[in-house]
Amino acid sequence: MRGLVKRYGGRPVVDGLDLVAPAGAVTAVLGPNGAGKTTTIECCEGLRTPTSGTVRVLGLDPVSDARALRPRVGVMLQDGGLPTGARAGEVLRHVAAMYAAPRDVDELAARLGVESFARTTVRRLSGGQRQRLALAAAVVGRPEVVFLDEPSAGMDPQSRQAVWELVRELRADGVAVVLTTHLMDEAEDLADHVHVVDHGRVIASGTVRELLTTTPDDEAGGVAxxxxxxxxxxxxxxxxxxxxxxxxxxxxxxxxxxxxxxxxxxxxxxxxxxxxxxxxxxxxxxxxxxxxxxxxxxxxxxxxxxxxxxxxx
Amino acid sequence: MSGTSTTGKTGTTTGSAATGAAPAWRRVAAQTAFETRAILRNGEQLLVTMVLPLLLLVGLVRTSVIELDTGGLSRVDFVTPGVLALACVSTAFTSQAIATAFDRRNGVLRLLATTPLGRGGLLAGKVLGVLAVEAVQAVVIGAVALAMGWQPAAAGILPALGVGLLGTAAFTALALLVAGTLRAEGVLAVANLVLVLLVVGGGLLVPPDQLPGALAHLATVLPSGALGEAMRGALQGTGVPWAAVLVLTGWTAVLAWAGARFFRWQ
The missing domain is CATH 3.30.70 (Alpha-Beta Plaits)
Incomplete structure (x- = not known):
């Protein structure tokens, strides 16, 4: 992603943002609310068209090559995007039906604890349950790139562990995982690369270790x-x-x-x-x-x- | 990736090699089934799409609370085509507008647009889902009407199906236009209100020429009046009025254009 700019009514929400998310790694986009994280991710998902700049996912343009990309990209939206009237299990099966060779739905449901509420309608699920279902839907198609927008928001600690474990497994399988978060421990525990975003720009990038050992006042500073x-x-x-x-x-x-x-x-x-x-x-x-x-x-x-x-x- | 945990490396290769979309027909079929089930299972939706038309059918045929000028036809022959037209509007417009508006608000449209289904497949699934629900409505309403002595013009059944398809196109386009531009709660109110207005004064159940004054002229050029007249013409054996078909086609073109132009996915 190079020089991404997205304006709403002249006001830049994303303002010249560069970042790279390699395969087999977890890339965290960290930033306060309103920093432009979700907009950035949605440009990658093809849901928004950038005002200017270049976005390439697996070498393809998310908007013009959407048809080729959709089977290869998994998405978990911040607001879930789950149909509220359907049962959790049905939703997962339905999303799986869109792919030629989806993951085993029962196994995935068991992994993320979705099976325990598979017969409950989405409307009645707790925030954490919805998040787990949305994550399952994002990965059920065996994507090569996964975008997770605030994956563990509203989750209890057990759910979070299950989610983190799955994310690590995706990474081990060579999937490029991009997640946004404002949870420090999530970025610290999961991410190989962290990009701190504020006011639509990347203000710091690096591994967690690099960020921790660089003090803002003393860029050359050693062990801090x-x-x-x-x-x-x-x-x-x-x-x-x-x-x-x-x-x-x-x-x-x-x-x-x-x-x-x-x-x-x-x-x-x-x-x-x-x-x-x-x-x-x-x-x-x-x-x-x-x-x-x-x-x-x-x-x-x-x-x-x-x-x-x-x-x- | 079920096998991946045990065979890490092989899992990866099969994973990416197997990555791909299901065939388009399967995606659309899955979406159609999903949409159809969503409507048939939702209590409020059933109320509008099944209970309301049946109540009106039985109420108008079996009681004479409302005075009808049937023009020499039996009450059931007079009323049933209009009820079928109403059923079409309730599913294609009211029910679809509400369902799409809430799906839009909840991000469902955006999420499904990121799966291989895409926006085109989503739209196709919705239209086919509407047609599937309408098929159920036609069978149920037709059966109840026949049981009450309905004698449709046999030659008009095929034209009636065509009219139904055209009406579905016009009202689905209107549903998407409303759902894609207004807030979900607004759509809920508008979609129900419009249905009531069209039933009472839009020429759906009561032929436009029986409506008072200016309403008679207005209803003739409304898609509801055109649909009602075309349905009555077909099933009462007087032939489909071409003016009505023309009006419906015009509305379909305008509403489809407006829907494509103004629909906002989020």
């Missing part, structure tokens, strides 16, 4: 970690950073100390056991008792919030 602690206000941040162990690239300290709030501190740098000992020793020398010390690697959530901002939208 943070030690957060509470102590008396107004400690000497520069002296603390200088006292921390390790060498930076140009001989200066690799540590930085900040105080996001009075009495609350964040030390960022190569977090290892020595670093923690150095911090507590430094505090002991000054007769400062830390109220709490937490050592934490950055989570994808930190990265995400750093990138997209912490304000509500």
């Amino acid at each position: 970690g943070a030690v957060r602690f509470d102590a008396a206000p107004d400690i000497d941040l520069a002296a603390l950073a200088a006292a921390m162990p390790g060498d930076g690239t140009d001989g200066s300290s690799p540590w930085s100390a900040t105080s996001p709030a009075p009495g609350s501190y964040v030390l960022t740098g190569p977090t290892d056991p020595r670093a923690l000992a150095a911090l507590t020793a430094w505090l002991a020398d000054r007769d400062l008792l830390a109220g709490s010390i937490t050592v934490g690697r950055r989570t994808l959530e930190d990265v995400f919030l750093d990138l997209t901002g912490r304000h509500l939208r």
